[in-house]
Amino acid sequence: MVRTSGLKKHFTDPKTGLKKAVDGIDIEANPGRIFGLLGANGAGKTTVLRMLSTVIQPTAGTATVAGFDIVSQPGDVRANIGFMSSSTALYGRLTSREVLEYFGRLYGLSESRLAERMKYVVEKLQIEEFADRLCDKLSTGQKQRVSIARTILHDPKVLFFDEPTSGLDVVTSQTVMEFIEEARDLGKTVVFSTHIMSEVERLCDDLAVIHDGVIVAKGTPQSIKDLAGEQSLERAFLSLVKFQAGYVSSRESR
């Protein structure tokens, strides 16, 4: 489970001053469900996922991941999460097998457990035929399969996906989405950030629309459409974002 309360991340930019990348968000993602963070570029999705995966610390607020606090128990949080993004590269001068073994050891798997998990992910993601090829020599789709294998190698309870299909072709995107669905079916807690509406409609059980670092709507995809009074999620999203801006403008004009 992932739960946040008033989570904030403020940066000080020497040129523009204080930037509120994330400004007090509350979300709850549960096991066996996919939680989507829907927002435009720069909305704060990646910053939220970076805080939840303990890469950066929140300015304020709290969050727990798999029952561990992200600030006081970062090591326990990291041991229970898997993180994947389409922009994450592999080590080009290592083979797929070496990459997986490297991360398996860093996650503290014993040699026997590592061998067992390696066998599982290599078979599951059909990596065997290129397992001993340098990652630099792999196709985009093969690289993505290795990335997925790396993400689930240590069998984490919580999975974070940061725009995992961005820039991928249709076939590779399909592999990634199938994998996310399978993770949900295995009872994992999945938090998934995207700006692609079709993916949200296909994958997400729960959804938060994030805009300028704040959540403007929360619920199931259907409830969000209902809230916006729109038939499609895309129109609902645009309406919600505009609604917020219009809301502020109308208040200011009063």
Place this chain on the structure above:
Amino acid sequence: MNNVATIVRKELREMFRDKRVRFNAFVMPIFLIVLMIQMFGFIMTAATGATKATVYLVSGSTQLGKMIEANGLNVKTVPTIEAGIKLIQEEKAKLVLFSQPPTTDGQIKLEAYFDPKQQMGNLALVGLQQAVSAENKKALVQTLQEKLIPEAAAEHIKLVPKEVKIGEKGAGQLIVALLPYMIVLFAFSGGMSMAADLVSGEKDKNTLETLLITPVLRNDIVLGKFLSLSVVCFLSSASCLVGMVLASMLKTPATKEMFNGGFGVTPMAAVTIILLLIPLVAFFASILIAISSYAKNPREAQTYLAIVNFIVIMPAIFSQVIGLTDFGNKLWINFIPVLNTANNIRAALLGKTDWTAVTITIVFSAVLAAIAIKVAVALFNREEVLVRV
């Protein structure tokens, strides 16, 4: 420590598979040392040969020609002074001699024409001056003997050089000037090609975040990267010694000229060099890691590294000419980073290791390395540095 060992193994595996690292860190120092030793040896041989160069004698002084030949110089003749000067202008002759008729008191004036801007001409003149001096001395001794005056009167003060050997047999002067500089230089530049990739490269390729979300402590990540970089810096530096061995095995006149003072790298000198290198390499590796952590991407890192490399080269260059001063024996020199190590390596190669100086240098370099690694760790733990893109 298991995590650190895992990171070191992975980094070293990646580095040794990288052609740039293999070339810059290992092939380059060996190639440069062999090349420089052959080049300097060739220059030395040529300079020695220039003092025994061919001189052109304007026709008409057979006696003088025999005297010059007797002193090891080759003699050719030209018909006139003008013809000789033309040969100098065309760079076909280094030195042209014209002998004036003897004066009434028997002195022969020998006019030597040469181009003062040409080093070979100057060197040929030095050779001729030695020959003339030897001939004058011979004539004086003969005169003194005829007048029954003791030969010693020709040389009121006789200078007798006596070499004093201190410590072990050391290397030749040129090796001593060249090797410490190269050892220190490659301890830094050998690691440069991979340093940019180590952290800033991982930021650029977005592999760093995958590493940061593992349960491994960030300090362990830095330590693993630091240790693997130290290994490469050390091996790159040690490759200079391999280059020395290879150069000494070449059967060329240049090798003979360069190693006539001895090979210099005795077992004791090798141990001293290794002891001195360990803290220096740690210091350099920490600086490289700190720069790589601070930079946004490898290109930015390369820019910073080029500037720092220049700063490192400065004291290393000074170590080449420190033998022309007496600074090498001063205590304070052991507190100047980089130069202290180069100076102590120089002393070790000369067979004059001063263990007090070596100890001070090692301790001082270790303190600097500790400070630098602290800075590198602090930078690596700053999220605005680590995740900025």
